[in-house]
Amino acid sequence: MLHREPAHIVYVDDDRNCLSGMDRSLRHRRSDLRLTLLDDPRAALDFILAERPDVVISDMQMPFMCGTELLRAVRRAEPGIACMILSGVADLSTALTAINDLQIFRYLTKPCPGAVVSDAISAALEAYGPAVPGTGVEEMSGVDRPHQVRLDAAFDYVSMGLLVLDAEGRLHHANQRAQTLIGERDGLIVTPTGQVRGATSAQTKDIMRCVRAACADVAASSPPVMATLPRPSMKRDLSLFSVPMPIDGPAGGRAVMAGVFILDPDHHDAPSPEIIADMFGLTNSEASIVCDLVTGATLETAAGRAGVTLSTARTYLKRTFVKTGTSKQTELTSLVIRSTFGISNPASFAFS
Secondary structure, eight states: OOOOOOEEEEEEOSOHHHHHHHHHHTGGGTTTEEEEEESOHHHHHHHHHHHOOSEEEEOSSOSSSOHHHHHHHHHHHOTTSEEEEEESOOOHHHHHHHHHHSOOSEEEESSOOHHHHHHHHHHHHHHHOOOOTTTTHHHHTTTSSOTHHHHHHHHHTOSSEEEEEOTTOBEEEEOHHHHHHHHHTSSEEEOTTSBEEESSHHHHHHHHHHHHHHHHOTTOOSOOEEEEEOOTTOOOOEEEEEEEEEEEOTTSOEEEEEEEEEEOGGGTOSOOHHHHHHHHTOOHHHHHHHHHHHTTOOHHHHHHHHTOOHHHHHHHHHHHHHHHTOOSHHHHHHHHHHHHHTOSSOOOEEOO
16 A cells, blocks of 8 residues: 655745644644745745645735745646635635636635634645655646636635526526525525526516626626525525626636625624724714615614614715715615625636
8 A cells, every 4th residue: 555645735924923823723634744834935935846845825915025926936837736825815806816817726814713724725635636756646736627626716715605697597606605505495596407596586586687787797897786685584684796707718718607696694794894994984883884784784774773763874874975985875885895895806717
């Protein structure tokens, strides 16, 4: 039986506390992982090219060389090495660019639970295969793997549910969170033929309105289209918003599909009032109202949750319009969604 050495993992971060945290997180895997911790990306590049580890994990923002520069150099020289980013920059557009352009296997955000990092490393080793010198595996791994591997990585980065649908409402991809919501069959249904439906015909029409608007936006210049999806269980409504997603196929073809994001207010998908207040200079009361509106609540419902009168809520909303440079509720919610989830200019996806 062939004895396999522990997989070699390199983690690069200029923050010594992060390096120590990674060491603690992976301490239980010392029997199957060999961890190298480096705080200088320039020295790390030399080390990586000489040692050819199985997985490289890098911070994004570092002095002298940023994470994307480091991993671009690694990918150019050693395409068989699985590369991941562990960054404090939680922006979907940045993640998609890194995953698509640099073929990054995973984009993880700090703070990241140790179990998530450990699972991501296991998935990378399974997808790429360990680099075994002299066998040719290191040259072949990661080159002919399915485009789907990177697509899964990009979509599972998103904590919200995310569906990719064509103009007829046929499901082409669902991330893990969306699969969970579909499995609950609580307002969101996928038929045996792959069509996404609501619990009623009216709700299905709302879904298709979002889908077709996104698919028709070839220039990807329009704001997200929103809809509210009531749930038969009487849980709080799901909020849907769709954006165009240009899809690059492996054969070079391209199509525009709809990326339908699903906000579940019971799953803490929505941005917190604190984040909204900080981003737009709002008071806590104003941000609380906006947060509820983003998740599909009416102004009256938002007022009730905030414990204020509808008149007071309208005053908060008017002040928010002034501070954000918007004039309508739909403009405001669109602005918040684009700003907090980083989807104002969707990147192209590799899709098979």
